[in-house]
Every structure is written in C-alpha cells, then in structure tokens.
Amino acid sequence: MALNRKIEELREKKKQILLGGGEKAIEKQKAMVKRTARERISALVDKDSFMEFDLFIEHDARDFDMDKKSLAGDGVIVGSGTINGSPVAVYAQDFTVAGGSLGMMHSRKITKIMDYALKMRMPLIGINDSGGARIQEGVNSLAGYGEIFFRNTISSGVIPQISVILGPCAGGAVYSPALTDFVFVVDNISKMFITGPEVIKTVLGEEISMEDLGGARVHSELTGNAHFFASDEEECFAQIKKLLTFIPRNNRNGAIAVEAREPDGKFDPEKIVPDDPTLPYDVRDVIRAVVDKSDFFEIMEMYARNMVIGFARLGGVTAGFVANQPQEMAGVLDVDSSDKAARFIRFCDAFNIPIVTFMDLPGYLPGVDQEHAGVIRHGAKVLYSYCEATVPKITVILRKAYGGGYIAMGSRHLRADFVFAWPSAEIAVMGPEGAANIIFRKEIMSSDDPEETRGKKVEEYRKKFANPYVAASRGYIDAVIEPGETRACLLHAIKATAGKTVKMIDKKHGNPPF
Ligand code: HXC
Numbered sequence: 001m002a003l004n005r006k007i008e009e010l011r012e013k014k015k016q017i018l019l020g021g022g023e024k025a026i027e028k029q030k031a032m033v034k035r036t037a038r039e040r041i042s043a044l045v046d047k048d049s050f051m052e053f054d055l056f057i058e059h060d061a062r063d064f065d066m067d068k069k070s071l072a073g074d075g076v077i078v079g080s081g082t083i084n085g086s087p088v089a090v091y092a093q094d095f096t097v098a099g100g101s102l103g104m105m106h107s108r109k110i111t112k113i114m115d116y117a118l119k120m121r122m123p124l125i126g127i128n129d130s131g132g133a134r135i136q137e138g139v140n141s142l143a144g145y146g147e148i149f150f151r152n153t154i155s156s157g158v159i160p161q162i163s164v165i166l167g168p169c170a171g172g173a174v175y176s177p178a179l180t181d182f183v184f185v186v187d188n189i190s191k192m193f194i195t196g197p198e199v200i201k202t203v204l205g206e207e208i209s210m211e212d213l214g215g216a217r218v219h220s221e222l223t224g225n226a227h228f229f230a231s232d233e234e235e236c237f238a239q240i241k242k243l244l245t246f247i248p249r250n251n252r253n254g255a256i257a258v259e260a261r262e263p264d265g266k267f268d269p270e271k272i273v274p275d276d277p278t279l280p281y282d283v284r285d286v287i288r289a290v291v292d293k294s295d296f297f298e299i300m301e302m303y304a305r306n307m308v309i310g311f312a313r314l315g316g317v318t319a320g321f322v323a324n325q326p327q328e329m330a331g332v333l334d335v336d337s338s339d340k341a342a343r344f345i346r347f348c349d350a351f352n353i354p355i356v357t358f359m360d361l362p363g364y365l366p367g368v369d370q371e372h373a374g375v376i377r378h379g380a381k382v383l384y385s386y387c388e389a390t391v392p393k394i395t396v397i398l399r400k401a402y403g404g405g406y407i408a409m410g411s412r413h414l415r416a417d418f419v420f421a422w423p424s425a426e427i428a429v430m431g432p433e434g435a436a437n438i439i440f441r442k443e444i445m446s447s448d449d450p451e452e453t454r455g456k457k458v459e460e461y462r463k464k465f466a467n468p469y470v471a472a473s474r475g476y477i478d479a480v481i482e483p484g485e486t487r488a489c490l491l492h493a494i495k496a497t498a499g500k501t502v503k504m505i506d507k508k509h510g511n512p513p514f
Contacts, residue, residue, distance in 0.1 A: 016072070018072075020096040021094065021095075021097040025096035029096050032167075032189070033188070034167060034189055034233070035166075037076075037093060037094040037129070040166065041081070041090055043233070044083065044241075045082060045083055045088065046085065050081035050090070051079050052078070052079040053078050053079050054073070054078055057073060057108070057109055058105065059071055059074050059104065059106070060104075060105070061104070061134075063138075066136050073094065073097065073109075074103060075093060075094050075098050075101060076094060077091065078091040078109045078113040079113070080116070080117075080120075083240075086256075087122040087249070088117075088123045088244070089116055089117035089120070090124075091109070091125075092126075092127035093127060093128055093129045095130065095168075099130065100129050100167065101130055101132060101133065101134035101135070101141075102130060102132065102173065103136075104137055104140040106134070106144065107145065111148060114148065114155065115151065118151070118158060121159055121253075122250065123160040123162060123244065123249055123250075124155065124159060124160075124161050125240065126163050126164065127166055128164065128165050128167065129166045129169075130167065130169065130173060132169075132170045132171045132173045133145065133173070142172075145173060145175075149179060152176055156180075157251060157350035158250060159251075160181050160248075162182045162183075162243070163180045164183075165177060165183065165185050165186075165190035165191075165226070166186060166236075167189060167190070168191045169191065170193060170196055171195075174193070174194060174225075177192070177225070182228065183219070183227050183228075184230065185216035185226040185229055186232060186233055186236050187229065187232070188211070189216070189233070190216040190226075191211070191214050192225060193213050197210055197213055220301075223303075224303045224339060224340065226300075226303075228240075228243075228299070229301070242297060243311075246297060246318045247311070247351060250351075251350055251351055251352065255317075257316045258316045259316055260313075260316040261292040261313075262292070263288065263289060263290060263291060263293065263487065264293060266288070266294060267288045267289035269289040269486055269487075272285045272289065273360075273399055275424075277426065280326045280327035282325070282327050283323045283324065283325050283326060283331070283360065284308055284323075286323070286358055286486075287310075287312060289487075290314075291312035291313060291321075292313040292314065292316065293313075296310055296311075296312045297311045297312065304336035304337040305325055305328040306331055307331075309323075315491045315494060317494050318354075319355070319394075320353045320354070321355075321356050321357075322409075323357065323360075324358070324409065326361075326399070330362050331360050332361055332362060332364060332365040333361060333363070333382065333409075334375060335374060338378040338381055338382045341385075342381035345385035345386060345389055346385050346389070348389070349389035349390065352391055353391060354497060355386075355392070355393050355394070356490060357393070357395040357396070357416075358396050359396065359400075360397075360399040360401075362405065363404060364379060378513075381514075382408045383407070383408050383414065384512045386414040392494065393415065393417050394417060394419075394493045394497070395411065395412075395416045395420070396419075396421070397419070397420070397422065397427060397468065398422050398424065398425065400426050400431070401421075401428075402426070402428060402429070402431055403430055411476070413476070418493040418496075419476065419478050420481045421471065421480050422468070422480070422483055423480060425471075425477075426468075427467075427470065427471040428461075428466055432461045432465075435461050435465070436454060437454070439461075440457040440461075444457060
C-alpha cells in the first residue's frame with residue numbers, strides 16, 4: 001500500500017474513534033450540560049499542546065456479548081500537554097462510551113499515564129465521569145481500581161494529583177479522588193458516593209436524590225471531600241489553571257516565583273481587627289492586606305469555615321496560609337477544621353511551600369458532640385502536621401492565643417521559625433473571664449459584691465496575661481509588631497528561611513493520628 005493510502009487509513013481509523021460513543025450518546029451528554037471528554041481536555045490544556053496516547057487501545061472482554069462490541073478508546077482519553085506552559089498528564093473518562101465504565105484496558109490506560117506522570121515528575125489531572133467498575137469485566141475492573149489506588153498512594157507527595165469530578169464517580173471509584181491532593185466539583189454535574197440512592201432505598205428504605213446524597217454542594221459544605229466548587233465546567237477549569245500557578249510541578253522543584261507585587265491597598269491591617277476582643281472580623285482581609293496583589297486563592301471555602309486555608313504570594317513566592325476565622329464560631333479548632341488544616345499543612349510541607357499561620361482562636365470547641373466525634377484524635381493531626389513540617393513556618397498571633405489552640409496553631413514550641421505578635425495578642429492558658437472565675441473563685445464568692453469583684457479580677461488577669469509581653473519576655477515570640485509592619489516582617493521571614501535545612505531523625509515514616 002502506498003504511503004498516502006496508509007495515511008488515509010490512519011485518518012479513517014482515528015476518525016471513527018474520535019466519534020466516541022456516537023452522536024446519540026454525545027447528545028445525551030450535552031443534555032446534561034456536560035462537555036465531552038475531548039472538549040474538556042481542550043478547555044483545560046494550552047491550545048494545541050495535547051498529545052494523546054493509546055488511542056487504539058481495545059478491550060478484550062468476551063462475556064455478555066462484549067466480544068461483539070468495540071468501545072472507542074475503551075472509554076478514556078489519556079495523554080500529556082501543558083497548562084500555563086508547564087507539562088501535565090491528563091486522563092478524562094468518556095461517559096459516551098459505555099458510561100465511562102472502567103474495564104481492564106481502560107484502567108491500563110490510566111495507570112500508564114499515572115506511571116508516566118510520576119516518572120516525568122509532572123502533575124496528574126484525572127477527569128472522572130464514569131458509571132464505575134465495568135460490570136461485564138468483573139474482577140478485572142476491580143483489579144484496575146486497585147492498581148490506580150496504589151499509584152495514587154505512591155505518587156502522593158511526589159507530584160500534585162488533581163481530581164475533577166464531572167459526572168458520576170460511584171462506589172469504590174471514589175477512593176482515587178479521595179487519595180489525591182485536590183478535588184474539583186461542579187454544581188449539578190458532580191456526583192460522588194459509595195452506595196447510590198437505589199442501594200440505600202433497598203437496604204434502608206430511605207429515598208434520596210443523587211444530588212442530595214453526593215452532589216457538589218454536599219461535598220463542598222458537608223463532607224469536606226471537595227476542595228473547589230464551581231458553578232460550571234468553564235469556571236472549574238479556570239480554578240485548576242489558577243491552582244497550578246501556585247504549586248510546583250513536583251516535590252523537587254519549588255513553585256515558580258513570579259514578579260513581586262504590592263497589595264492593592266484596599267485592606268488596611270490596622271483597621272481590620274476590632275478593639276473589642278469579643279467582636280468578629282474576616283481574617284481573609286488580614287491575608288489580603290499583606291499578600292501580593294491582595295490575591296488570596298482560598299481552598300475549601302465552603303467547608304469548616306472557622307479555618308481558612310489557601311495560597312497567596314509574598315514577594316512573588318508562593319506561601320500556604322492557615323488562619324483561624326474569628327467570624328465563624330470565633331475561629332475555634334474542631335474536628336473538621338483540624339482535618340482541613342492538617343492535610344493542607346502536609347501538602348505544603350511535601351511540596352516545599354512555606355506555611356504562614358495567622359492565629360486568633362479561643363481554643364478547641366467544647367462539647368459532648370466534639371468529644372465523641374473524636375476531637376482529641378482529629379485535633380492531634382494539626383499538632384502532628386505542624387511538628388513534622390520542615391518547610392519555613394511563620395506565625396503571626398493577631399489576637400487570641402489560648403490554651404491548646406495557642407500551641408497547636410504553629411507556635412514556637414512546634415518549631416515555628418518566626419513568631420510575630422500584634423499588640424492586640426492575648427497569649428494565656430485561657431481567656432480572662434474563664435481564668436478569673438477559676439483562680440479567684442473563693443475571693444469572688446466571699447466578697448460583698450461578687451460581680452464587681454469578678455470584673456476587677458478579670459481586668460487584673462487581662463492586664464497581667466492577656467497580652468503578648470509575657471510570651472515575648474520568654475522568647476516564645478520573636479517580635480511584637482505593629483499590624484502595618486506585618487508584610488515587611490513576612491517578606492523578611494520568607495527571604496531569611498529560603499535556605500532552611502532540617503535533618504529529621506531517620507525513620508521509615510511516622511504514624512500520624514489519621
Ligand atoms: C458497564 C455501564 C456501567 C457499568 C453505566 N454503564 N455504568 N456499563 N458497567 N458500571 C453503561 C450503561 O449500560 C449504558 O450503556 C451507558 O453506560 C450509560 O448509562 P445510563 O445508565 O444510560 O446513564 P445514566 O442514566 O446517566 O446513569 C448513569 C449511572 C448509571 C447513574 C452511572 O449508569 C448507573 O447507576 N450505573 C451503575 C453504577 C454502578 O453501580 N457501578 C458499579 C459501582 S461499584 P448503553 O449501552 O445502554 O448506552 C464499583 C466498584 C469499584 O465501581 C470498586 C473499587 C475498589
């Protein structure tokens with residue numbers, strides 16, 4: 001056959017496969033306001049940068065008439081491209097082909113691109129849109145998932161792994177996203193659950209819609225499984241691209257530094273924290289007041305709002321921000337906020353991103369619910385992650401720093417490299433009211449006017465302990481600074497810690513309180 005005939009043949013073969021599951025299935029996909037897998041990849045990567053691998057992969061299942069079926073690309077598209085000019089590996093499940101179900105060859109395509117991403121040390125982005133294990137392929141499908149989970153785990157901390165849920169992601173399939181670093185969901189499109197509504201109805205007799213069981217909002221607000229919520233696919237891809245500007249492509253490369261920019265001047269650090277320590281404020285305004293361009297990229301915005309996490313830049317350098325949020329439950333630490341902070345700290349540590357902590361919390365959330373939900377175990381994760389992190393750790397105490405909360409939120413004692421405190425800082429075992437009631441109880445009760453005495457004792461305690469100077473006199477903080485000096489101090493600390501080197505004790509690995 002002449003070469004041009006062969007080229008024609010290649011083109012024809014490709015054309016067939018590029019049709020995916022065919023017109024009808026594509027129409028159905030569009031009716032659900034979903035893009036096709038190929039459209040999604042094009043929207044995600046830089047123009048003309050994608051090279052597809054394994055287009056001609058075919059399944060070799062025989063049972064249930066599978067030998068009579070050809071499935072285009074076996075229901076998944078894989079390859080590499082660039083985003084913002086930096087290489088990424090991508091797979092996108094094609095729901096138009098057998099519901100994007102995962103058979104053996106489908107999983108092999110995914111695991112091959114995962115191996116490639118790990119070897120080349122580039123981020124992996126998985127777009128999930130699948131009915132789960134391909135029922136006709138039985139245990140081979142399950143084996144495929146196991147192979148994916150294994151690679152998710154060994155790649156963790158080496159390359160960033162991003163999961164995008166753009167359709168169903170059901171049953172054990174959810175554990176691949178759950179093992180990755182960032183999960184993106186889209187309103188009305190993403191559906192994630194272990195057991196679906198039908199099983200729940202059969203087993204428990206309860207009726208629930210897929211959306212209420214495991215829709216995008218559920219995972220963004222309630223379960224904490226999702227890190228980014230978008231109202232449509234376009235917004236979701238924009239979020240992924242923005243995230244990739246902040247994080248490095250692997251654990252050996254630092255994040256790409258950009259030109260330093262001043263904050264936009266809309267936020268005055270002197271005016272954010274109210275004089276009255278009982279009043280709330282939005283800690284994100286403090287972050288915006290001090291970071292480059294006032295650009296704070298928040299993660300898990302809708303979950304455990306009493307803790308704020310996200311990325312921003314200081315002098316062009318990416319930093320991970322962890323901050324108590326006084327306008328939400330006074331910024332207490334509880335089960336969910338502990339989990340949220342701890343995993344983020346570990347991400348930053350794994351990928352050489354300095355951690356900046358803004359502290360303002362009255363302590364751990366008291367109550368039977370929290371105790372029984374395991375606040376001891378979950379709270380311990382925050383301590384563990386700060387202690388083991390060897391990246392630069394910079395802490396600013398804005399206001400309340402009480403009890404175990406003070407220790408946990410990146411204190412000097414957990415090896416913060418720089419600890420700054422604003423003059424509004426109150427560093428003590430507990431708040432003045434609680435403390436006075438305990439240590440002066442007898443005096444208060446036996447006085448002629450207990451209320452007046454209580455007031456005096458609270459004031460006495462506040463003067464003595466509710467300030468930064470006792471901690472400063474012991475060297476637990478390095479400098480008491482004016483709010484307006486915060487950016488300059490952070491820039492100094494980021495520069496000073498750039499060469500930080502810590503040798504941890506040799507061990508296989510620790511045993512964090514998961
Ligand atoms: C084979 C599947 C499939 C599957 C869907 N399809 N899921 N084929 N194995 N798991 C096929 C359908 O037969 C159909 O083929 C096409 O995909 C589109 O599916 P529809 O049902 O028409 O689409 P829709 O109405 O949108 O419903 C989507 C769905 C539903 C909610 C995902 O298909 C569904 O409930 N599927 C089964 C989900 C499930 O229970 N999966 C197993 C989970 S257990 P045709 O030819 O008609 O177009 C699991 C274990 C993993 O995954 C364990 C890892 C450790």
